[in-house]
Amino acid sequence: MNDSFQKYYRAMQLELKLQAKAKSTVDNYLRALRRVNDLIASPLDQLKEEELKLYFSELVDTYSWSTVKMDRCALSFFYQYVLKREWKWLEIVRIPRVKSLPDILSQDETLLILSHLEKARYRTCLTAIYSMGLRISEGVRIQTGDICKDRMRLHVRNSKGYKDRLVPLPQVTYQMLRDYWVMHRNPLLLFPRYAGKSRSNSKTTLHMDKGGVQSAFKAALADSGLAKQVSVHSLRHSYATHLVEAGVEAGVNLRVIQEILGHSSPATTAIYSHLSKPVIQDSDGMINKLMQRLGALR
Known part of the structure; x- marks a missing residue:
């Protein structure tokens, strides 16, 4: 230079x-x-x-x-x-306006991929990402103090745009998170960086690496036999689409789903209405019902 x-x-x-x-x-x-x-x-x-x-x-x-x-x-x-x-x-230079739609996994396809994750840390993390509509950076950073069991909420902190939000925590996801935490008992992190079998993971302050989660998802996708061009972020898109689909029946409006996903604009959330099949304020009940099948992964 x-x-x-x-x-x-x-x-x-x-x-x-x-x-x-x-x-x-x-x-x-x-x-x-x-x-x-x-x-x-x-x-x-x-x-x-x-x-x-x-x-x-x-x-x-x-x-x-x-x-x-x-x-x-x-x-x-x-x-x-x-x-x-x-x-x-x-x-x-004029940048073309491309209005592409994200690739979406069906619920059966999502469950199939998650079932091919052999390591508990990746299976639990990716299940949490899907079942709460998290970005990968939000998923790997979950801390023990972010979980509010009384209200069954996850406090997503300092996310995109430096915004916090509260998202519904499905009962089955809470139990998976707890079962995994018992395996390492790190006082701060739900997903501490793996220190190896001969070293303790209970004291590290480093969270799981995003690259490892992405590689695990890619391997599970290959093992599942699905010929789809999807990534970890596709789980968030799929969650949003499934939520809209379930919400149509339950009566939960798009504004509620916008808050759950942390979108600044309702137009971003509205994209998923184009991807879903044709939303009662009982969103917690709807989400728990939607995620019940994840119990098979425990």
């Missing part, structure tokens, strides 16, 4: 921190800044329109549209907060 780039790189880091950007956004924006610096000869504060056109043209040929969009957003942030200039080249 030359001195000029190091100066702007550090300034970008500072502004991203001050603007409270998520760690993933910080990493992506800084990666984009390095990429621009590597591929364009002009200094970052002297970028020309023609150079940016060529840069984005190569980016479109090499990377996905999500990466192209990320680099455009990163440069816009750099101009606005670091250079204190107006970003004038918004239309250099």
Whole structure:
């Protein structure tokens, strides 16, 4: 890195921190800044329109549209907060609006995949992710203090957008979590990082690695024989769809489901009404009924 780039790189880091950007956004924006610096000869504060056109043209040929969009957003942030200039080249590259629907697993398919998870830590974690509609980062970080047994709720803390939410905790999931916790008795974490058979998992303050959970899901999917392009996050999409389907019969409205999923916009939740078959405020009873079959995994 030359001195000029190091100066702007550090300034970008500072502004991203001050603007409270998520760690993933910080990493992506800084990666984009390095990429621009590597591929364009002009200094970052002297970028020309023609150079940016060529840069984005190569980016479109090499990377996905999500990466192209990320680099455009990163440069816009750099101009606005670091250079204190107006970003004038918004239309250099136009990102296509793709309205794709997520891949969904049926309840039978979900149960089939979960039943192929041999290790208790992965089976319990992925069952919790599905049965409460969690993101993978939310699932691996569950702490003992997040569980409210009296109200049968899980307190999801500091999630996407730095928001907390309370989600219904199905009885069968609570029992699975408790059974697994008894195996390690870590006072802080439900899913402590595995320390190996010869070392104790009861004292670590590190939670389970997301990569291990993703690999376990991928292996279980292969063992299940299902030919679907799905991931751990598909469990959250599937939960939302199944909830909408069950909610239509039970009378639970989409606003309740929006709160459970932690969506900022009702439009995000409404996507699942397009994926479900054609919502009473008794959402707890509906969710417990929906998740009863998971008891076979214990």
